[in-house]
Amino acid sequence: xxxxxxxxxxxxxxxxxxxxxxxxxxxxxxxxxxxxxxxxxxxxxxxxxxxxxxxxxxxxxxxxxxxxxxxxxxxxxxxxxxxxxxxxxxxxxxxxxxxxxxxxxxxx
Amino acid sequence: xxxxxxxxxxxxxxxxxxxxxxxxxxxxxxxxxxxxxxxxxxxxxxxxxxxxxxxxxxxxxxxxxxxxxxxxxxxxxxxxxxxxxxxxxxxxxxxxxxxxxxxxxxxxxxxxxxxxxxxxxxxxxxxxxxxxxxxxxxxxxxxxxxxxxxxxxxxxxxxxxxxxxxxxxxxxx
Numbered sequence: 001x002x003x004x005x006x007x008x009x010x011x012x013x014x015x016x017x018x019x020x021x022x023x024x025x026x027x028x029x030x031x032x033x034x035x036x037x038x039x040x041x042x043x044x045x046x047x048x049x050x051x052x053x054x055x056x057x058x059x060x061x062x063x064x065x066x067x068x069x070x071x072x073x074x075x076x077x078x079x080x081x082x083x084x085x086x087x088x089x090x091x092x093x094x095x096x097x098x099x100x101x102x103x104x105x106x107x108x
Numbered sequence: 109x110x111x112x113x114x115x116x117x118x119x120x121x122x123x124x125x126x127x128x129x130x131x132x133x134x135x136x137x138x139x140x141x142x143x144x145x146x147x148x149x150x151x152x153x154x155x156x157x158x159x160x161x162x163x164x165x166x167x168x169x170x171x172x173x174x175x176x177x178x179x180x181x182x183x184x185x186x187x188x189x190x191x192x193x194x195x196x197x198x199x200x201x202x203x204x205x206x207x208x209x210x211x212x213x214x215x216x217x218x219x220x221x222x223x224x225x226x227x228x229x230x231x232x233x234x235x236x237x238x239x240x241x242x243x244x245x246x247x248x249x250x251x252x253x254x255x256x257x258x259x260x261x262x263x264x265x266x267x268x269x270x271x272x273x274x275x276x277x278x279x280x281x
Contacts, residue, residue: 006188008278011278012247043197047225050195
């Protein structure tokens, strides 16, 4: 079953019937040294650093996937009010954290 | 005795080469940044404008907004989280100019441009992703800024000024 995600408090057009508490998912990633050097070279002219963009997106997708898995294990069919948090841990690693409220919804 | 001298001279030669590379690389890279950074960034900004106009032509307005309820859509059958990101950094030249400006304070235009570009680009990617995935509009859009990976060799500062912009919202159809 596909879990619907939303960053609004309620999913418009749907009714929340039951809440299962907070579903969370997180991942910690460090940057690759080779990519880091390449990004450093790219940094000379400025603009986008594609290596970092892809790395962070990949990590965030994984955090979101873990959050949805957590919600699925609780028996929910939707996660509402999803938020993201980013924090840098030691030595160039970053933690990407996604959390939201696991609920069951019904179409009105 | 002869061989000893030879190996020594090779080591000295290698050291001189490494020294030359370091001494020559940084000024050359700096000059390169000064000359071509501006061209590179403005060409990206121009391409972004073209893309914005194309999406505006297809959608007929804007398909992302920050309200928590839909504007055009009457009946919703499906929704999902849509997110895009971009990592940007100023060029060496812009960092240098910004560093000098920050002594006196006031507006720092060189950073301004980079941040404005990053934010515009991330919003445009959200629009394009909405079109690509078939969402008819994206509601409750939020844009977040974070400085990730900002510990350089144990020092608590972001040496190369890397910023990440994250735009996310709920896609509905």
